[in-house]
Amino acid sequence: MYSMAEPGAQAGAIAELLKSLGLTKYEALVYIALLQASGATATEIHELSGVPRASVYPVLERLSQKQLVSVSNTSPKRFNPKRPDEAIESLLQSVENDATRAKKVLNRIYSLSSRIEREDQELIWSIHGDEHIRARLLELLQGAEESILIIFYWDHLKAELIEKLLSLKKGVRVEIITDGWTAPLPDHINVVIKAPPKETPRETGQKWLAGGVFIIDKKMAIVVMGSKDEGFTALYSESVGFIRFFTMYWNFFSNWE
Amino acid sequence: MYSMAEPGAQAGAIAELLKSLGLTKYEALVYIALLQASGATATEIHELSGVPRASVYPVLERLSQKQLVSVSNTSPKRFNPKRPDEAIESLLQSVENDATRAKKVLNRIYSLSSRIEREDQELIWSIHGDEHIRARLLELLQGAEESILIIFYWDHLKAELIEKLLSLKKGVRVEIITDGWTAPLPDHINVVIKAPPKETPRETGQKWLAGGVFIIDKKMAIVVMGSKDEGFTALYSESVGFIRFFTMYWNFFSNWE
DNA sequence: TAAATGTTGTTATCATAATAACAACAAGTG
DNA sequence: CACTTGTTGTTATTATGATAACAACATTTA
Structure with missing residues (x-):
């Protein structure tokens, strides 16, 4: 049978x-x-x-x-x-x-x-897992009102991210630092191409390191990092310290080399 | 505490x-x-x-x-x-x-x-429970194309039934035998008032006997009967014998007294 | 500082209820 | 009778719910 x-x-x-x-x-x-x-x-x-x-x-x-x-x-x-x-x-x-x-x-x-008002904005939240991060990130970007600063080295998400950014309303100023961009460029999006920050042989440690920094409306920052084998982790926060740190980080990168 | x-x-x-x-x-x-x-x-x-x-x-x-x-x-x-x-x-x-x-x-x-064509129309199906019967009945009535014959003694459902009948498309001819009717009467609906078929003291056996017969497009019949304490049961079928029987039943009632 | 106390996060273990699977049997059917 | 149907009871198996124990810290107190 x-x-x-x-x-x-x-x-x-x-x-x-x-x-x-x-x-x-x-x-x-x-x-x-x-x-x-x-x-x-x-x-x-x-x-x-x-x-x-x-x-x-x-x-x-x-x-x-x-x-x-x-x-x-x-x-x-x-x-x-x-x-x-x-x-x-x-x-x-x-x-x-x-x-x-x-x-x-x-x-x-x-x-x-x-x-209980627990000053949520002082806490740093974390998310694990590729899918979860993707979903939350796109959700947060969607909510942007004024500006978005991005550092981005993460091939996997690139297509979706670009699509989302192009669909934002005009008023939102977008500044991106990344390693390549193929899509159309509306004038509210400004892209700076930079080689990935390969701090010497990246194979030391893990392979396929990827990551990104997203600062939304200067009051919310999300940081993603991870590798193929260890999985991805994201942090996000409205803490002023957190935001200041990554804004500095962004500026540093922006003016580099 | x-x-x-x-x-x-x-x-x-x-x-x-x-x-x-x-x-x-x-x-x-x-x-x-x-x-x-x-x-x-x-x-x-x-x-x-x-x-x-x-x-x-x-x-x-x-x-x-x-x-x-x-x-x-x-x-x-x-x-x-x-x-x-x-x-x-x-x-x-x-x-x-x-x-x-x-x-x-x-x-x-x-x-x-x-x-497997199992001559569904020769089978008789049954449903139990007030709610289930109600749902199925209204659903079947909704599907009527040409004609509906009804014998109806079931206070509980009356309001909903009337509403459904009034919402049918004009082409459907409706003939009703019941004990009372208060709603407006479009000309495709014909109502005959008859006292309930109290076969002498109804208290003999169960109290609150109610029921109804519905013949749709001459090719589907549903019979409902039940009492407050025993619950309701409905039978429906496309069997020709079944339909013929209840059509006769309807005619018998229609010409009675 | 050292000891006592309390809290957090983790793990292992146990209990219970829902579901799945099987075996046995009485009633009906041809 | 042989066979099928419908029913009952009993036993796995699983998911969830619940408890206990413990290591790592942090906090208090003497």
């Missing part, structure tokens, strides 16, 4: 997707099986889905609670799936309901709470 | 909501606590949330993976929550992504699968 055209092969992957809509693995598998054989009996479903026959019954019960399948009153019972787009739409709907309700309450808690 | 205005009291309820967005109970509780004290330390969070101090660390780790909190690199560490609307929006976003991907694949499976 090595062939069977296994739709069950990809079923596992889809099951994962359906889990975030609140289904269990079995519920997902059973539903998927039913789509391939509307009106199947419990046993047929069991065979198609790989779910133990005994488990199929309670699972179908739950699915019919959730309005994803209907049950015939024949003997043996037969089951019918709700059309997938309807099904997913209705699951999503209920998640969205929860989301808006949660949003409402949480927002109240957030604004209502006499949040 | 009986007062303290317990925001933790409702926290449990909100935690439930957040679970459908993919958070665990602890993740929810910790995040909620953080909203009340941005920039708190692990210990403070522990005190506010009731989550064991040792558990707070891994939970915060997961939350920061999910981009819901950021971490300072001070000692002790301090934590900052993402603004609740952003947070929820981004969680919801990822669920929606999964949903659309799932929808795509499932629809393909559904349409592609040489669904």
